[in-house]
Amino acid sequence: MEQMNRIKELSEELFPQMLDFCQRIVRIPSEPGKEESVAKVYLAELEALGYDKIFTDPWGNVSGIIEGTETGPAILYNGHMDAVPAGDPSLWEGGDPYSGEIKDSLMYEKELQREEKTRVLFGRGSADLKCGAASQIYAGAILLRLRKEGFPVKGRFITSQVVLEENGEMLGTLKLLDHYDEKKIQVNAMVSCEPSSLRIILGHRGRMELRVTVHGKSCHGSSPWLGVNAVTKAAKLILEIEKTVWSNGHADPDLGKSGIALTILEIEPCELCIVPNKCTMIYDRRLVPGETVESAIAEVQEVIDRLAAEDSDFKAEVGLNANLRRSFTGQGAWIESRKEVWKIDRENPFVQACARGIERVGSSVEYGYWAYSTDIPALSDRGIPVIGYSGAQEFCIHTTDEKVRLDYLKESLAGNAAIFLEAAELAESQFHG
Numbered sequence: 001m002e003q004m005n006r007i008k009e010l011s012e013e014l015f016p017q018m019l020d021f022c023q024r025i026v027r028i029p030s031e032p033g034k035e036e037s038v039a040k041v042y043l044a045e046l047e048a049l050g051y052d053k054i055f056t057d058p059w060g061n062v063s064g065i066i067e068g069t070e071t072g073p074a075i076l077y078n079g080h081m082d083a084v085p086a087g088d089p090s091l092w093e094g095g096d097p098y099s100g101e102i103k104d105s106l107m108y109e110k111e112l113q114r115e116e117k118t119r120v121l122f123g124r125g126s127a128d129l130k131c132g133a134a135s136q137i138y139a140g141a142i143l144l145r146l147r148k149e150g151f152p153v154k155g156r157f158i159t160s161q162v163v164l165e166e167n168g169e170m171l172g173t174l175k176l177l178d179h180y181d182e183k184k185i186q187v188n189a190m191v192s193c194e195p196s197s198l199r200i201i202l203g204h205r206g207r208m209e210l211r212v213t214v215h216g217k218s219c220h221g222s223s224p225w226l227g228v229n230a231v232t233k234a235a236k237l238i239l240e241i242e243k244t245v246w247s248n249g250h251a252d253p254d255l256g257k258s259g260i261a262l263t264i265l266e267i268e269p270c271e272l273c274i275v276p277n278k279c280t281m282i283y284d285r286r287l288v289p290g291e292t293v294e295s296a297i298a299e300v301q302e303v304i305d306r307l308a309a310e311d312s313d314f315k316a317e318v319g320l321n322a323n324l325r326r327s328f329t330g331q332g333a334w335i336e337s338r339k340e341v342w343k344i345d346r347e348n349p350f351v352q353a354c355a356r357g358i359e360r361v362g363s364s365v366e367y368g369y370w371a372y373s374t375d376i377p378a379l380s381d382r383g384i385p386v387i388g389y390s391g392a393q394e395f396c397i398h399t400t401d402e403k404v405r406l407d408y409l410k411e412s413l414a415g416n417a418a419i420f421l422e423a424a425e426l427a428e429s430q431f432h433g
C-alpha cells in the first residue's frame, strides 16, 4: 500500500517538530484541575497543524477533527492533559522534573529483553501521557498531509485530550462524551494513548471506591462501657471484608485477580477522652469479569448483615464513594468512583484492523493488558470498541524517573496513522465492543 510507505516517510519528517511539541507540553505542570496553561498549547498546536475543527467544551477538554475525503467511521484518539504531581524535585534523578530534557538513558528494550542506552525525553507527564498524546495529534498531521497530497482518506479522525483523568473517576471523558452527544458527534471506536510499550492493550480491571461507614455511640473516654466504640466495631469488619473478598477468589486468566485495599480511614470525633461514634473506611476495589460495581457492594453488605445478626450494637452501611471535582473552567460536580471492567476480544474486527495497520508500517504486533485503570470504560460501557496503544512504557509512570524512548515514540507516530487508515476501511456494522 503506497499510503503506508508515505506514512513512514512523513513520520520521519514530522518527528522533530513533534518532539519540540512534546518538550513544550512536558515543561508545563498540569495537575488535575490545573490544565489551563497546557490546554492553550494543545489548542494552538491543533490550529498550527491545520485541523479542520478545533473546539473545547465547558469542562476544558480539547478536541480536534480531521474530515476524510470519503465517508467512513469516526475514530477517536483520546488522551488526558493532566499529570500527577512531581512531588519533591530533589528526589528526581534527572534534576528538574519539568525540564523536558532529551538525553541518553538506560531503558528497557522489548526485542533485546534487557536495558540499553538510548535517547529519551525526560520529565513528569512525559510517559503518562503527554508524548503519547503528541503522537496521536501528529498522526492527524500525517493524515492532513496525505489528504493534501491527494491520497484517499476515509472517515473522520478525532483527537480529544481531556481534563481530570488522574483522579480516576473518568469525569473529563464522561463530560467529553456528553458534549459529543449534544453536538451529535459520533464515535465508532477509540484508541487510548495510555503507556503500552507499543503493545495493543485489550483490557484492564474495573476500579471503584467503596465507602463503608460504621456507627457507634460517643461517651466519655473514662467510661467506655456507656457507649459503642465505632473503631472497635470497624476493626472486626475490616478483617472480615478482606477475608471474604480474598476467599471468594475472583480472577481472570488475562487480567489477574480482583483486589481490595483499605486506603483511607477516618475517625469521628478524633479527640482525646471521647469514644468515637463514627468510623469511615474507603476501599480501592479492583474488579474482574464476572464482578460488577453492584456485586462488589453486595459482597460487603453480606458481611455487614452477618455481623449485625451476631451483634445488636453493630451498625454499618456500604456504598460507592463520591468526590467533588472541579475543572479549571469553574465547572464542578460530585462524581461516584466507578469503572466497570474493560475487555475486548483480539478477534474483534477493530482490534484486527489496528494490528494490520501496525504490521503494514513494519512494527510487530503484541498484545497485553494493563494493571492500572483508565478512562476507557466510559466508552466500552457504551459498546464502543477500544484499544490502548502508545510508545511510552508503563514501568516509569508516576515515578521520579519518568521518561520516554524516542525510537518507540516515532514508531507509535507511524503506528497511530496506520491504525486509522486500516480502521477507517471497516464498515459501520463491524464496530461493536
Ligand SMILES: [Zn+2]
Pocket: 080, 128, 129, 165, 194
Ligand atoms: Zn494516564
